[in-house]
Amino acid sequence: MSLNEAAAGTLLRTALYDEHTRLGARMVPFAGWEMPVQYAGIVEEHNAVRQRAGMFDVSHMGRFEVHGREAGRLLRYVSTWDVTRLVPGEGHYSASCREDGGILDDIYVFCLDPERYLVVVNASNAPKMKAWLEDRIERWDARLIDRHESTAMIAVQGPEALGRLRELIGDEFVASLKPRRCGETEWRGQTMFASRTGYTGEDGLELVIEAAAGPQLWRALLDAGVTPAGLGARDTLRLEAALLLYGNDMDEETNPWEVGLDWVVTLDDGADFIGRNSLVGLKEKGVSRELVCLKASERGIMRSHCDIFRQGESVGTITSGGYSPTLSVSIGLGFVPPELSTEGTEMIVDVRGRPLPVQVVPRPFYKRPKRT
Numbered sequence: 001m002s003l004n005e006a007a008a009g010t011l012l013r014t015a016l017y018d019e020h021t022r023l024g025a026r027m028v029p030f031a032g033w034e035m036p037v038q039y040a041g042i043v044e045e046h047n048a049v050r051q052r053a054g055m056f057d058v059s060h061m062g063r064f065e066v067h068g069r070e071a072g073r074l075l076r077y078v079s080t081w082d083v084t085r086l087v088p089g090e091g092h093y094s095a096s097c098r099e100d101g102g103i104l105d106d107i108y109v110f111c112l113d114p115e116r117y118l119v120v121v122n123a124s125n126a127p128k129m130k131a132w133l134e135d136r137i138e139r140w141d142a143r144l145i146d147r148h149e150s151t152a153m154i155a156v157q158g159p160e161a162l163g164r165l166r167e168l169i170g171d172e173f174v175a176s177l178k179p180r181r182c183g184e185t186e187w188r189g190q191t192m193f194a195s196r197t198g199y200t201g202e203d204g205l206e207l208v209i210e211a212a213a214g215p216q217l218w219r220a221l222l223d224a225g226v227t228p229a230g231l232g233a234r235d236t237l238r239l240e241a242a243l244l245l246y247g248n249d250m251d252e253e254t255n256p257w258e259v260g261l262d263w264v265v266t267l268d269d270g271a272d273f274i275g276r277n278s279l280v281g282l283k284e285k286g287v288s289r290e291l292v293c294l295k296a297s298e299r300g301i302m303r304s305h306c307d308i309f310r311q312g313e314s315v316g317t318i319t320s321g322g323y324s325p326t327l328s329v330s331i332g333l334g335f336v337p338p339e340l341s342t343e344g345t346e347m348i349v350d351v352r353g354r355p356l357p358v359q360v361v362p363r364p365f366y367k368r369p370k371r372t
Helices: 003-007 017-022 042-051 071-078 123-136 161-169 171-176 211-223 231-240 276-285
Strands: 026-030 033-038 054-057 062-067 090-097 103-113 116-121 143-146 151-157 182-187 190-195 204-210 290-296 307-310 313-324 329-336 346-351 354-361
Touching (some): 017 026, 033 231, 042 054, 042 231, 054 211, 054 231, 062 071, 062 123, 103 123, 103 190, 161 171, 204 211, 231 313, 290 346, 313 346, 329 346, 329 354
Antiparallel strands (some): 026 033, 054 151, 062 116, 062 143, 090 103, 103 116, 290 329, 290 354, 307 346, 346 354
16 A cells, blocks of 8 residues: 555555554544554553653654765755754754745654665655655755655653663663664664654654564563553643644744744755745744743643633634643643743633633643653
8 A cells, every 4th residue: 555545545554553453452544544542541651651661653654765975965955954964873853844934844854874864754744745855856966765664663752761672672772872863773683773752752762663573573562561652642742742743733834933943943054945035034024923832720621723812802723732641731832922922921712612711831841850
């Protein structure tokens, strides 16, 4: 089955599909894939990641390798952050923008060697980003290799994640991976890519291995005591960490300045990249809205698309919202005018006709404690 078939309405299945059904996961359609939303329960899986170690099948996320003498230059041209600064074993979060500065996708770029990079994109945007990259690669001495369906990707996250992984894939290798670093090792005869990155606010690794070896790795992690977690827990975890979700908190009509992604836009190198001129102009002009963290002051659950009010006037919209199992309160991200983005500002969210008092709080909602 191909991505084109998925676009036509046929759901794709990851290499771990049978593992999910064997564990009794509830499967749902997501970004063209049939994915597990939960196993034992969202709160239980959320707490397992916050307190111990959990794992997610993230094989639905797009993975493209870019090879060639000008691979780095190409990726600089199509991303907002200067990826040519990366040395082998380093990775960095970035964005790809339209000419007008609108965000096509938020991406992660890893440098494996000077002529080989791995680009991870959102599942919902994988077909779009593949076509967009292919349309622009011809002028460069580089080639694109689609690794989306030929590999499996598992994220292992939590305070005990690295300890479990040291036992499974090697203490020396895991110890060598500092935050945002990556590398490759051999695991049971297969080449495994690992990066110390994640989408939960916890420490851990994201692993990529050949699809045929994916189920074996999943079962080995289960045997090591890692709890399987679904998309439901992944969403509550990322929201607590105030990590953005494409399609909710940003899209092609959103620019990096509005959502606090100024740190992934490099302007001081003078390099040309798609959207640069527009982003410079937008920065000089200033934003008309900012994405802020909102915490409920009373019982009630804010959700995406809920309206935000200030003194009876509609001032914005919730982009992501839900209940925080860690904080035991409703939290959300939402766009408001810059003058209302100050910490402590009080507003009202309309939750199905019921006013829910909220307050602007620092980003993120949750930050993992330092552990010795």
